[in-house]
Amino acid sequence: MLxxxxxxxxxxxxxxxxxxxVLLSFIGPFGEWVFLRTFQAEQTNTILLTYVYTxxxxxxxxxxFGYYLGKKADDLEHLAYHDSLTGLFSRGYILAKFEELLIxxxxxxxxxxxxLLDLDYxxxxxxxxxxxxxxxTLKAVASSIQKSCRESDIAGRYGGxxxxxICQNISLNKAKLLAERIRSDIESLxxxxxxxxxxxxxxxxxxxIPYGNSLQMNVLINLVDEAxxxxxxxxxxxxxxxxxxxxxxxxxxTESEIQSV
Numbered sequence: 001m002l003x004x005x006x007x008x009x010x011x012x013x014x015x016x017x018x019x020x021x022v023l024l025s026f027i028g029p030f031g032e033w034v035f036l037r038t039f040q041a042e043q044t045n046t047i048l049l050t051y052v053y054t055x056x057x058x059x060x061x062x063x064x065f066g067y068y069l070g071k072k073a074d075d076l077e078h079l080a081y082h083d084s085l086t087g088l089f090s091r092g093y094i095l096a097k098f099e100e101l102l103i104x105x106x107x108x109x110x111x112x113x114x115x116l117l118d119l120d121y122x123x124x125x126x127x128x129x130x131x132x133x134x135x136x137t138l139k140a141v142a143s144s145i146q147k148s149c150r151e152s153d154i155a156g157r158y159g160g161x162x163x164x165x166i167c168q169n170i171s172l173n174k175a176k177l178l179a180e181r182i183r184s185d186i187e188s189l190x191x192x193x194x195x196x197x198x199x200x201x202x203x204x205x206x207x208x209i210p211y212g213n214s215l216q217m218n219v220l221i222n223l224v225d226e227a228x229x230x231x232x233x234x235x236x237x238x239x240x241x242x243x244x245x246x247x248x249x250x251x252x253x254t255e256s257e258i259q260s261v
């Protein structure tokens with residue numbers, strides 16, 4: 001629908017400020033028209049022509065200025081919220097969003113899952129093929145994750161070759177399927193995409209957070225990190241799940257609480 005398309009456009013600052021400029025452009029000419037209508041003794045077509053000319057000129061200036069200013073604001077916002085190499089969200093943004101979603105989950109009782117992914121043997125890729133190839137591999141993996149994810153999922157570069165994924169409104173079983181799809185799609189990346197023969201694999205830690213959860217964000221991050229570490233210990237290229245239930249009683253996470261998919 002047209003209204004939905006307009007709403008989507010207005011989410012971008014360049015278009016929001018463009019339309020703001022268009023609206024502002026009417027203020028000056030309208031004031032001039034009122035002034036001339038009030039104080040000019042003899043009414044002629046000159047008033048209308050002056051109004052039209054001034055409005056068109058002002059409209060052009062304000063709309064171009066608004067679009068340019070909005071585009072710059074969009075660019076700055078993108079730089080602030082996104083990782084420059086992978087295009088994923090930055091660490092700061094993804095953690096802030098996670099904390100925000102935890103609050104929302106407690107209010108509306110929606111299931112939530114987090115995944116922490118790490119590229120297996122990535123240091124060897126950098127050492128053998130160089131950092132440019134390593135950068136290309138990271139971009140290819142990030143792109144694959146974005147394609148595999150749902151529209152509501154949020155992915156961010158947590159650090160180095162680690163990627164944090166937040167999945168909203170998803171059950172544990174569906175989160176497992178999503179994690180496996182991500183793992184499989186990355187393993188299937190071609191040499192052309194990776195920049196080296198491959199295959200590139202990932203290890204994934206997964207935590208499903210029930211809506212009754214009251215744990216703090218840093219505890220949940222530590223939990224998914226332990227699940228990832230377990231996947232590494234068990235041979236890499238696999239998914240391990242950590243249970244939140246035990247942490248509601250004690251804060252110590254043990255390896256017996258982790259199950260392989």
